[in-house]
Amino acid sequence: MNLRPDPTFYPSPKLAMEGPPETLAYTLxxxxxxxxxDGLAVVNVDPNSPDFGKIVHTVIMPNKGDEFHHFGWNACSSALSPLTGHAFLERRYLIIPGMRSSRIYIIDVKGGPTAAKIHKIIEPAEVFAKTGYSRPHTIHCGPEGIYVSTLGGGGKDGTDGPPGIFIMDCQTFDVIGRYEID
Structure with missing residues (x-):
């Protein structure tokens, strides 16, 4: 484990703007x-590279019909808070929700632009059982873990109950449960 905060985490937006530009972009x-x-494309966005603007790697998922939506990182600058207990996390995993399938993919991007690979797949049954929600929509990293907003409740079509927000562990990617207490 590295005992320094991830160098891509910044204590302020101003310092983030002064940091080096990204050289890779991830797009669905x-x-x-x-x-x-559906899949994930890794695009070279380094203007000094001969591969600038080119897709340098793809990760094709094993299932059809996921309908990917707003994806995000497992960790971000909110991990710098001394109260989180996560000060040494890496911005390493992309969390990609399938809005239609209610499946969630965890993609490990450590090791370079052509090394991205599926780390874990969270099946809909686990999300339903632990939260009562379906149709994961947007991923946000935060001090408590990974927040996942949903567009559906339970049931086959997602209309059995209201949608909400649930939390995932930012290291194990276990679904912890609903964010809402009441």
Whole structure:
């Protein structure tokens, strides 16, 4: 374990703006008719690179019909808070929700632009059982873990109960439960 905070975490927006520019961008590849699995593309955005603007790697998911939406990191600058207990996390994993399937993919991007790979898949049954929610929509890293907002409740079509927010552990990616207390 590294005993220094991730160098991509900044204590202020001003310091983040002064930091080095990103050299890679991660973007989703969607199958609009669900005939192919969705995927993740790694794009070189370093203007000094001969591969500038090119897709340098892809990760194709094993399932069709996920309908990827707003994805995010497992950790961010909020981990710098001394109260979190997560000061030495790495911004290493992308969390990608499948809005249609209610499946969540954890992608490990450590090791370089062509090393991104699936680390874990959280199946819908686990999300339903632990939260009562479905249709994960947006991922936010925070001091307590990973916040996942949803568009659906339980049931086959997501209309059995209201949507909400649940929390995942930012290291194990276990679904902890609902964020809302009442």
């Amino acid at each position: 590849m969607l199958s609009p008719d669900f005939s192919q699995p």
